[in-house]
Amino acid sequence: xxxxxxxxxxxxxxxxxxxxxxxxxxxxxxxxxxxxxxxxxxxxxxxxxxxxxxxxxxxxxxxxxxxxxxxxxxxxxxxxxxxxxxxxxxxxxxxxxxxxxxxxxxxxxxxxxxxxxxxxxxxxxxxxxxxxxxxxxxxxxxxxxxxxxxxxxxxxxxxxxxxxxxxxxxxxxxxxxxxxxxxxxxxxxxxxxxxxxxxxxxxxxxxxxxxxxxxxxxxxxxxxxxxxxxxxxxxxxxxxxxxxxxxxxxxxxxxxxxxxxxxxxxxxxxxxxxxxxxxxxxxxxxxxxxxxxxxxxxxxxxxxxxxxxxxxxxxxxxxxxxxxxxxxxxxxxxxxxxxxxxxxxxxxxxxxxxxxxxxxxxxxxxxxxxxxxxxxxxxxxxxxxxxxxxxxxxxxxxxxxxxxxxxxxxx
Amino acid sequence: xxxxxxxxxxxxxxxxxxxxxxxxxxxxxxxxxxxxxxxxxxxxxxxxxxxxxxxxxxxxxxxxxxxxxxxxxxxxxxxxxxxxxxxxxxxxxxxxxxxxxxxxxxxxxxxxxxxxxxxxxxxxxxxxxxxxxxxxxxxxxxxxxxxxxxxxxxxxxxxxxxxxxxxxxxxxxxxxxxxxxxxxxxxxxxxxxxxxxxxxxxxxxxxxxxxxxxxxxxxxxxxxxxxxxxxxxxxxxxxxxxxxxxxxxxxxxxxxxxxxxxxxxxxxxxxxxxxxxxxxxxxxxxxxxxxxxxxxxxxxxxxxxxxxxxxxxxxxxxxxxxxxxxxxxxxxxxxxxxxxxxxxxxxxxxxxxxxxxxxxxxxxxxxxxxxxxxxxxxxxxxxxxxxxxxxxxxxxxxxxxxxxxxxxxxxxxxxxxxx
Numbered sequence: 001x002x003x004x005x006x007x008x009x010x011x012x013x014x015x016x017x018x019x020x021x022x023x024x025x026x027x028x029x030x031x032x033x034x035x036x037x038x039x040x041x042x043x044x045x046x047x048x049x050x051x052x053x054x055x056x057x058x059x060x061x062x063x064x065x066x067x068x069x070x071x072x073x074x075x076x077x078x079x080x081x082x083x084x085x086x087x088x089x090x091x092x093x094x095x096x097x098x099x100x101x102x103x104x105x106x107x108x109x110x111x112x113x114x115x116x117x118x119x120x121x122x123x124x125x126x127x128x129x130x131x132x133x134x135x136x137x138x139x140x141x142x143x144x145x146x147x148x149x150x151x152x153x154x155x156x157x158x159x160x161x162x163x164x165x166x167x168x169x170x171x172x173x174x175x176x177x178x179x180x181x182x183x184x185x186x187x188x189x190x191x192x193x194x195x196x197x198x199x200x201x202x203x204x205x206x207x208x209x210x211x212x213x214x215x216x217x218x219x220x221x222x223x224x225x226x227x228x229x230x231x232x233x234x235x236x237x238x239x240x241x242x243x244x245x246x247x248x249x250x251x252x253x254x255x256x257x258x259x260x261x262x263x264x265x266x267x268x269x270x271x272x273x274x275x276x277x278x279x280x281x282x283x284x285x286x287x288x289x290x291x292x293x294x295x296x297x298x299x300x301x302x303x304x305x306x307x308x309x310x311x312x313x314x315x316x317x318x319x320x321x322x323x324x325x326x327x328x329x330x331x332x333x334x335x336x337x338x339x340x341x342x343x344x345x346x347x348x349x350x351x352x353x354x355x356x357x358x359x360x361x362x363x364x365x366x367x368x369x370x371x372x373x374x375x376x377x378x379x380x381x382x383x384x385x386x387x388x389x390x391x392x393x394x395x396x397x398x399x400x401x402x403x404x405x406x407x408x409x410x411x
Numbered sequence: 412x413x414x415x416x417x418x419x420x421x422x423x424x425x426x427x428x429x430x431x432x433x434x435x436x437x438x439x440x441x442x443x444x445x446x447x448x449x450x451x452x453x454x455x456x457x458x459x460x461x462x463x464x465x466x467x468x469x470x471x472x473x474x475x476x477x478x479x480x481x482x483x484x485x486x487x488x489x490x491x492x493x494x495x496x497x498x499x500x501x502x503x504x505x506x507x508x509x510x511x512x513x514x515x516x517x518x519x520x521x522x523x524x525x526x527x528x529x530x531x532x533x534x535x536x537x538x539x540x541x542x543x544x545x546x547x548x549x550x551x552x553x554x555x556x557x558x559x560x561x562x563x564x565x566x567x568x569x570x571x572x573x574x575x576x577x578x579x580x581x582x583x584x585x586x587x588x589x590x591x592x593x594x595x596x597x598x599x600x601x602x603x604x605x606x607x608x609x610x611x612x613x614x615x616x617x618x619x620x621x622x623x624x625x626x627x628x629x630x631x632x633x634x635x636x637x638x639x640x641x642x643x644x645x646x647x648x649x650x651x652x653x654x655x656x657x658x659x660x661x662x663x664x665x666x667x668x669x670x671x672x673x674x675x676x677x678x679x680x681x682x683x684x685x686x687x688x689x690x691x692x693x694x695x696x697x698x699x700x701x702x703x704x705x706x707x708x709x710x711x712x713x714x715x716x717x718x719x720x721x722x723x724x725x726x727x728x729x730x731x732x733x734x735x736x737x738x739x740x741x742x743x744x745x746x747x748x749x750x751x752x753x754x755x756x757x758x759x760x761x762x763x764x765x766x767x768x769x770x771x772x773x774x775x776x777x778x779x780x781x782x783x784x785x786x787x788x789x790x791x792x793x794x795x796x797x798x799x800x801x802x803x804x805x806x807x808x809x810x811x812x813x814x815x816x817x818x819x820x821x822x823x824x825x826x827x828x829x830x
Contacts, residue, residue: 024655025446028592075680078445258701277701319681319699
């Protein structure tokens with residue numbers, strides 16, 4: 001960790017630490033400490049243990065590794081303590097002192113995995129679904145054999161985007177940040193988002209981009225995470241400086257650009273990160289803003305479906321409520337059931353790890369039973385790893401909210 | 412977002428205002444810096460417990476109390492508003508979490524330390540602890556729960572002449588560190604609580620009622636409580652514990668569910684940072700990731716709390732400030748007067764400091780003139796009360812939250828009538 005960024009973090013963390021009044025509200029809301037004794041809770045490993053992490057010797061407490069970085073503790077804290085930030089930073093220091101397993105190095109780099117798997121997609125997909133291969137992977141890499149892994153599309157969104165011809169007559173411009181999941185696993189989602197934006201009169205610019213570094217960050221690999229997000233911000237910054245909004249469907253990655261790069265990785269002073277942060281919008285947020293200004297087309301056709309909507313933790317971290325619900329309310333015929341669970345349990349790569357698989361299922365159990373009770377034809381959810389996990393554990397097809405909007409527009 | 416009402420704060424006052432306004436047809440958005448203080452409260456409806464002697468009947472005591480305290484929040488709303496608010500609260504929670512009692516007579520409940528706590532309405536799960544009833548009490552301690560001391564409670568009750576004793580039960584909680592919430596979740600499981608009942612039944616004496624810490628279920632407290640009364644064949648009651656407050660979590664969840672059913676929205680983690688008058692309404696700025704979000708509303712209900720919540724602060728210059736809108740504060744001790752007195756439990760001059768409001772709960776300046784036409788104030792932000800001494804905290808929150816919603820709904824109705 002460089003000295004400067006460490007100091008930025010220290011200011012943020014230390015500045016909020018003393019506001020903790022030990023009210024226990026974060027512990028009440030932590031989905032992880034409520035199902036496992038391996039994680040003693042956000043207050044315990046956060047504001048309390050942090051006092052023992054300065055100076056030498058530092059606290060040897062490794063339980064912080066069982067924090068999923070879902071961020072719920074920071075959101076519910078009535079005193080403004082940056083609990084999740086304290087804990088994610090502690091995870092990074094733990095990784096620094098104890099070394100990073102190969103598994104976490106791999107899981108932290110979806111861009112590398114995507115680029116390797118895409119050309120050999122049939123083989124890669126067969127391997128990911130082959131029981132003996134997964135059993136071997138569990139043995140060698142500690143990736144749980146039953147955890148939901150994505151399906152390589154075999155083609156990339158960027159390839160489609162290169163050949164895509166925009167309709168003429170667009171008057172406004174928007175930059176699309178698509179993320180790794182859209183590029184390698186769900187290119188059709190990116191295509192739908194482009195069509196929705198074009199339908200609303202936007203010219204969609206898709207600059208060269210890359211991974212935002214969030215999986216590295218949540219695995220505690222901060223130096224690599226910083227270089228990923230710096231590189232991404234550098235590519236997006238010229239557009240932000242022109243005042244063009246940057247929108248994206250991967251809600252975890254847009255949150256990384258908006259806030260986590262600044263507040264968790266300590267890149268507050270990086271001018272690229274700052275300007276990109278200020279101009280980045282979650283796609284649902286962007287479209288609802290358009291609607292509030294009377295600029296969203298509402299020529300929606302009826303969609304006769306029952307949709308269970310789950311707002312993932314990272315979407316809630318935007319602090320913008322649930323714009324997807326307001327967008328769904330514009331669609332005739334659509335029945336939406338709002339799920340009241342906090343976390344699905346996957347938390348990016350957390351639930352893939354063999355030692356955390358059962359915790360992940362226990363955290364998600366509440367959501368899964370709500371989904372089953374709602375008996376929906378579809379689950380809508382803004383984050384890709386959550387969709388894969390919820391789909392596998394409930395058997396209900398999971399889509400991004402934009403999938404439903406795209407159907408309603410009849411594009 | 413364009414709404415009719417933004418409520419700043421998701422504690423009891425804020426949620427009551429939001430639910431009532433939404434039920435009355437207003438489009439409501441609750442914005443809160445974090446989870447509300449209801450999480451930490453037992454949510455017994457303490458309306459008036461001491462004035463300054465212990466109050467037997469709030470209804471009888473209120474007129475005199477209001478006359479003696481013309482700047483108290485109750486004096487602003489009037490006694491009728493208290494009765495209306497309390498009935499509304501009881502009806503809104505309904506059979507999901509039944510409240511018993513009334514303003515005619517305070518129940519006298521044991522606290523976790525064995526003191527006597529007067530309260531007007533309490534959850535049915537707590538009412539069996541009323542000390543007007545002389546039946547002997549068996550206080551049940553749960554060994555893994557560090558924050559509840561059965562012997563302390565029982566000994567202190569006995570010292571005051573009540574017939575009370577303590578028993579300790581072992582619980583297999585499968586972890587070293589467990590708080591009230593963890594145990595409450597365990598009680599939600601029928602097989603877990605029948606094990607407790609079986610262990611306890613053989614140790615009870617005839618005629619004893621049973622006192623548990625308030626951990627009798629989170630999701631279905633009424634069901635858990637009835638089940639235990641049935642299997643133990645005697646009255647069972649809960650005593651509120653240290654945070655996390657399980658009864659507070661139950662009420663918070665029910666109020667938020669009522670808000671959603673009425674079409675209201677809540678964003679926890681988005682703190683209101685400013686508000687400016689705009690035409691016939693108000694523009695509200697709130698924090699979000701990377702930038703502020705602007706909401707347009709007809710009304711802003713300020714229910715952000717007092718000193719304890721950080722909504723009112725005292726600077727090193729000894730100037731007190733309401734942090735959101737810098738509203739004028741009342742009851743600030745004059746320059747040269749003492750702000751604090753040495754005895755902690757004495758009347759602290761600073762304790763009454765809070766936002767000055769008129770009878771419509773609009774903020775006013777020292778000259779009595781309104782300073783913000785489209786802002787209403789509810790809950791602990793309002794000055795003039797010492798809730799912990801009066802035992803009036805929930806009464807003030809529920810009454811002012813309910814009253815604020817009534818004012819804005821009434822204004823909307825008369826505006827429509829005028830058109």
